[in-house]
Every structure is written in structure tokens, then in C-alpha cells.
Amino acid sequence: MEFYDVINKRRTVREFLDKEVGFETVKRILEAGYKTPTWNHNRNWHFIILKTDEEKEAILEYAKKKSSKFDEEKYLNIPRPYPITLGQKMFAHAMPRQYSMLEDAPYVIIPVFRSKDVSGGSFSKLNPFATIWCSIENIFLAATAEGLACSMRIPANEEHDDVKKEAESAGNLHDARFHRDWLCRPQRKGIGANRP
Numbered sequence: 001m002e003f004y005d006v007i008n009k010r011r012t013v014r015e016f017l018d019k020e021v022g023f024e025t026v027k028r029i030l031e032a033g034y035k036t037p038t039w040n041h042n043r044n045w046h047f048i049i050l051k052t053d054e055e056k057e058a059i060l061e062y063a064k065k066k067s068s069k070f071d072e073e074k075y076l077n078i079p080r081p082y083p084i085t086l087g088q089k090m091f092a093h094a095m096p097r098q099y100s101m102l103e104d105a106p107y108v109i110i111p112v113f114r115s116k117d118v119s120g121g122s123f124s125k126l127n128p129f130a131t132i133w134c135s136i137e138n139i140f141l142a143a144t145a146e147g148l149a150c151s152m153r154i155p156a157n158e159e160h161d162d163v164k165k166e167a168e169s170a171g172n173l174h175d176a177r178f179h180r181d182w183l184c185r186p187q188r189k190g191i192g193a194n195r196p
């Protein structure tokens with residue numbers, strides 16, 4: 001697919017066809033997720049991949065609880081002193097799908113990265129977060145180029161800690177760190193030439 005076609009076709013999708021996606025395709029997409037600009041000259045993030053219903057249920061329980069509580073009709077019909085906005089309608093569509101989109105997708109990819117507290121101070125504190133966003137965007141574009149679609153869920157409140165705790169205790173999840181041989185980057189001359 002042409003690059004600008006990819007840009008134009010990418011969109012957030014929250015309902016998926018019941019079709020299998022081969023893991024080779026996922027590997028190509030994750031490779032794209034590693035070939036991003038990186039703030040500290042190291043690509044030291046990794047991805048956890050959830051595939052089965054059991055894995056998703058265990059790790060994403062918070063999202064499940066949260067989205068089941070949201071009442072789309074009620075939200076759409078809240079009395080407002082102005083006509084409902086398009087943004088509010090999109091919010092109403094997205095909220096109840098925060099778990100079903102993860103449940104229905106053939107794969108859930110969780111990027112794992114280190115970041116300091118980003119509550120204030122220097123802009124550069126945001127660098128780890130900005131880097132992982134570059135990676136997410138590459139993943140979205142690569143998936144689009146593969147003829148696939150994606151959505152994303154940003155953890156709310158204590159959801160991050162909950163997912164982290166459950167993922168750590170689940171142990172045998174598919175962890176892309178063990179597949180660094182995928183990352184066959186073309187050899188570069190000079191510094192780092194021998195790194196993967």
C-alpha cells in the first residue's frame with residue numbers, strides 16, 4: 001500500500017471481524033513498532049501479547065468492569081443546555097466498547113516501557129512516553145498497511161497498576177522480548193553496527 005494511502009486509511013476501529021490473523025503478520029507489525037525514533041538511543045521497550053480469552057479476561061478485568069458500567073443511551077440523553085456534540089457522540093460510542101474491542105480483536109498488544117513521574121517539571125520527562133507513542137503510531141500504520149485495523153485503550157486511574165500486577169503474575173504471556181531475532185535491522189556502519 002502506498003504510504004499516503006496508509007495514512008489516509010488508518011482509523012480507530014472498535015468492532016472486528018471474526019477472522020484469524022497469522023502471527024507472522026503480527027511480527028512484521030511489531031518490528032515496525034521497534035523502528036521508531038527513540039529518546040535514549042535504546043529501544044528498551046517491549047510488548048506483551050494477549051491472545052486467548054483467558055489471558056484477556058485476567059489482565060484486562062478493570063477495562064471490562066469500567067466499560068460494562070457505561071450506559072450509552074443514558075449518556076446520549078443527559079439533558080444538555082446545547083445540542084450534543086459530535087465528540088460526545090463518539091465518546092458514547094467508544095466507552096461501552098472499551099473491553100469488547102479488546103476481547104474481539106485477535107491480538108492485544110501491551111507496550112511496556114519505563115518512565116519517571118511525568119507530573120511536572122521539564123518537558124523532556126515526557127520523552128519515554130513520547131517514544132512509546134511513536135511506536136504505537138508505527139504499529140497502527142503497519143497494521144493498516146497489512147489491511148488490518150486497530151484500536152487503543154489508555155489505562156484509566158489505577159488500571160495501569162492493575163494490568164501491570166496481573167501481567168506480572170501471569171508469567172507465561174507471549175512476550176516479544178524473547179523474539180529479538182525478529183529485529184534484523186540492516187547493519188549500520190559505525191557506532192552500534194553490531195547491535196540488533
Ligand SMILES: Cc1cc2nc3c(=O)[nH]c(=O)nc-3n(C[C@H](O)[C@H](O)[C@H](O)COP(=O)(O)O)c2cc1C
Binds near residue numbers: 013014094151
Ligand atoms: C492520546 C490518545 C488516547 C486515546 N485513548 C483512547 C481510549 O482510551 N479508548 C479508545 O477507544 N480510543 C482512544 N483513542 C482513539 C481516539 O478516540 C481516536 O484516535 C479519535 O477518535 C480519532 O479517530 P481516528 O483514530 O479514527 O482518526 C485515543 C487516541 C489518542 C491519540
